[in-house]
Amino acid sequence: MPEREFHGHIGRTYDESEPWWPEETRAPEDAPNVLLITLDDVGFGQLGCYGGLIDTPNIDRLAENGLRYNNFHTTALCSPTRSCLMTGRNHHSNGMAAITEVSTGFPGYNGHIPHENGMVSEALVEEGYSTYALGKWHLTPAESTSAAGPYDQWPLNRGYERFYGFLGGDTDQYTPALIHDNHQTEPPARPEEGYHLTEDLAQRAIEFIGDAKQVDPDKPFFTYFCPGACHAPHQVPEEYIEKYEGEFDMGWDQAREQILEQQKKAGVVPEDTELSPQNEDVQRWDSLSEDEQRLYSRMMEVFAGFLEHADAQIGKVLDYLEELGELDNTLVMLVSDNGASAEGGPTGSVDENRFFNNVPEDLEENLEAMDDLGGPEYFNHYPWGWTWAGNTPFRRWKRETYRGGASDPLVVSWPEGIDARGEVREQFVHAIDVAPTIYEAVGIDPPEEVKGYSQSPIEGTSFAYTFDEPDAPEQHVTQYFEMLGTRAIYHDGWRAVRPWPFGEPMTTEALSATTIEDSGWELYHVEEDFAEANDVASEHPEKVLELAQLWWTEAGKHDVLPLDGRSVQRFAEARPQPGKPREQYVYHPGGQYIPENAAVKVFNRDHSITADLTIPVGGAEGALLAHGSRSGGYSLYVTDNRLVYVHNYVGVDEYEVVADEPLPEGDVSVRMEFEATGEPDLSTGKGVPGTVRLFYDDRQVGEGEVPVTTPITTGLTAGLSCGKDSVNAVTDVYREQTPFAFTGDIARVTVDVSGEPFVHEEAELDRIMARE
Missing domain, CATH: 3.40.720.10 (Alkaline Phosphatase, subunit A)
Incomplete structure (x- = not known):
């Protein structure tokens, strides 16, 4: 390797040898x-x-x-x-x-x-x-x-x-x-x-x-x-x-x-x-x-x-x-x-x-x-x-x-x-x-x-x-644009734009028509019409055709093809994921929080959360597993030495289920089971209702109803954490104590999602695209 080359001289002793150091890389003289x-x-x-x-x-x-x-x-x-x-x-x-x-x-x-x-x-x-x-x-x-x-x-x-x-x-x-x-x-x-x-x-x-x-x-x-x-x-x-x-x-x-x-x-x-x-x-x-x-x-x-x-x-x-x-x-x-x-x-x-x-x-x-x-x-x-x-x-x-x-x-x-x-x-x-x-x-x-x-x-x-x-002549004279199926091209003072029809939803059909058809181009002479206020396509059909053809040429040069006007399907496209899908997710305290895209998905399905704990003499408190933020999510935690589950419905309401009795000291396995009791209505922002049951080992110690759950996502700013809540706490109950780290010992927390998932792809696309 060039960086290992030695340009001095090595003799039998130091006196017979010549040391050498590689010249330090320096930026050009007076470089800004x-x-x-x-x-x-x-x-x-x-x-x-x-x-x-x-x-x-x-x-x-x-x-x-x-x-x-x-x-x-x-x-x-x-x-x-x-x-x-x-x-x-x-x-x-x-x-x-x-x-x-x-x-x-x-x-x-x-x-x-x-x-x-x-x-x-x-x-x-x-x-x-x-x-x-x-x-x-x-x-x-x-x-x-x-x-x-x-x-x-x-x-x-x-x-x-x-x-x-x-x-x-x-x-x-x-x-x-x-x-x-x-x-x-x-x-x-x-x-x-x-x-x-x-x-x-x-x-x-x-x-x-x-x-x-x-x-x-x-x-x-x-x-x-x-x-x-x-x-x-x-x-x-x-x-x-x-x-x-x-x-x-x-x-x-x-x-x-x-x-x-x-x-x-x-x-x-x-x-x-x-x-x-x-x-x-x-x-x-x-x-x-x-x-x-x-x-x-x-x-x-x-x-x-x-x-x-x-x-x-x-x-x-x-x-x-x-x-x-x-x-x-x-x-x-x-x-x-x-x-x-x-x-x-x-x-x-x-x-x-x-x-x-x-x-x-x-x-x-x-x-x-x-x-x-x-x-x-x-x-x-x-x-x-x-x-x-x-x-x-x-x-x-x-x-x-x-x-x-x-x-x-x-x-x-x-x-x-x-x-x-x-x-x-x-x-x-x-x-x-x-x-x-x-x-x-x-x-x-x-x-x-x-x-x-x-x-x-x-x-x-x-x-x-x-x-x-x-007044130097313009040197960048041609530039294509493509974003989410819509197109434009600039060339020498003219700009052609191919939008989707205003007032129409961004459906697969509308966007596919936008990307496949070459009709519907608008034309603006931006050298004279700075704000794109006046569409002159009907006055210059030859210029429209010239620019539309130029767009296709530029698209071929720069990997713009195949044009993709899909919306829901594009989100649902199979792509690499962090780890294989599984029915059980095991989390441990003390590590980094899990970003939303890599965390377990529990919404609109039966699931359970099990935490294997050691409770010290005098009891414990703190978050066992928290997923989300003040904008929505859920948390399984201990307060007043009792197990509590809270579901935060998009920052609007919090539904809480509390165990009937204190946690026993020593080793104990606590569990929350969520059983869906209805269907989601995602068009009106309602996830499945459900019954929540709490257990110490195999003994039920609490039950309550959650009338509506967050239907699609916990939000974009937090993720999932074990043994504490993130700095943006899920619930008002312990927000002032954030990160509300658990004071006992957690061996592991296991989330079981063996039930069939429910996915609303169009809503997921909206959620993801707003992160641009």
Whole structure:
């Protein structure tokens, strides 16, 4: 191996020998640091420097010291865009057509980024850079996120030397599911102690950078900083929400007009830009009741506070770099991974787990929760009218290939490398262009080999040519888009879009028609019609045909085929799973929690939970097995020295069954048996009712009825833990004592699910897709 070659001389003694050390790999002289900040679900019209109504002073100062791009595009979805940013290849080339939870067994769709598509981190770490990733990752196959691995797609095996964040698509900001390097870790503080994830991530970024700089100040860093903001849950300290009280009472219709006016003043849209037409799915603000307006305004106030809070944490990192004297030679790129998100639905939500379980939102209940939105009690999201406004001036939103889903902010600042200040660039740029731009700025060529893998060609185009040449001819002139069966293509100032029919459900038939038929393309001359406001397909049928054919050519190049317009079936597609299906799952205390996708599935079926315990003299207390969070789940625990089972129905009600007598001291096997006594009605959000029986050894000591159970999922933010509850406790009974670790001894906990499972595939798809 070359690294073992010795270039000195070995004689019989030291005096006859010549020592040798390999030359240390150093980055190019004066190579810049690189800070890539990736926001989540932030629309084109939400940042202050893009004309938004939310204060983002720290992002604005980056724009004032650099450039804003008004023609930057993403894939319209989270994981696919992030794969483009990291590799410089298209999302299908990365196997990341959508999020990994809906992967299929085809090269463009399998959810595994090939090692032949090396990441920027893998290249820069070999060029003498320190490499750090913080926050959201969501690039690891869903089946590989548990302690069973494999770990080859975790950050530390894709070129990052340090990682602190979360692997999935979202997490609770107050009680996050944290990973530190390659292992789970608990948050360093609790919500009542002032903990918030974005603040934690900023502090960790400062620590990571400082740890290396104090030892080797000349060594540059590449830091990939990805706060969960502003993906749901919209959670932020109260003082940030209070600032925006009443600021959105005008409603989303007027907000769009105000934003467009400010965008024109800021120069981020042409002066002749028109608002795109009324969104077919969005109610007009003046048609809403007074209570609805009051609630929806509050939900937007929470989002605004969440974004400004994230901006403040970005500011802390920038201030630290300035303090170190590193900011001027740091290439900072700030992007959003897709347009604003419509996953709150038409009414918004106080807890997305109700949506996943088909439990309707109740206006009266949500009004009662209004004052606490943004706090740790709720997993809230705003209504999609605010999504539409957040993507001003464009139409539609995340998941769709209109500009509302795929056109996003891009701010670039590098004082020592870019002379321009506060200017706007209009050249077409795509997420695949970020990696080659970093390579050019650093002064290296993309590697031909990474870890023994010959590298595929970079598919993006560096946009460094735009840094000091505002009128330079556009170099990225063609780009295809495909997301969940919908399509678009940009070419030389024109954009063709093939959506699904508005107002129609995303059924298999509708999406299949969308993907198979070549009729129904819309055409926009975006060089003259910035907002895609006017469909001119009927006026230019030859251009429509040209672009549709070009789309198929690009699709053939980049593993977009076979087109897949399925919905339910796509979720149900067989894919690798962590372990073989089994009738009994055995858990032990003291280990890591089990992510939701790897945990036992008990809903809507007969099942039992058996715990083999040793109870000390004087009794014991604590959680034996807990699965879920405050948003829904179940827990078998001991309190007052009695066995208790609780079922949390989507955060709405808790049903408790308590043993009639105390636990005996010494060895005892305790058991909960759930017998389904009816059928589920998933369309109305109701899982099976059931009878719960409690046993000490084989002696029944308790019985009770659970009239309704959670029908589909415990939620996305916790998982299953043995011997304690997660930081986001299932029940109010012991929430203040979290993690409520069991004070006796647990040999094992066995969950028996030998009964036939019930699966509602369409609802499962909705649940998974909201993690984008």
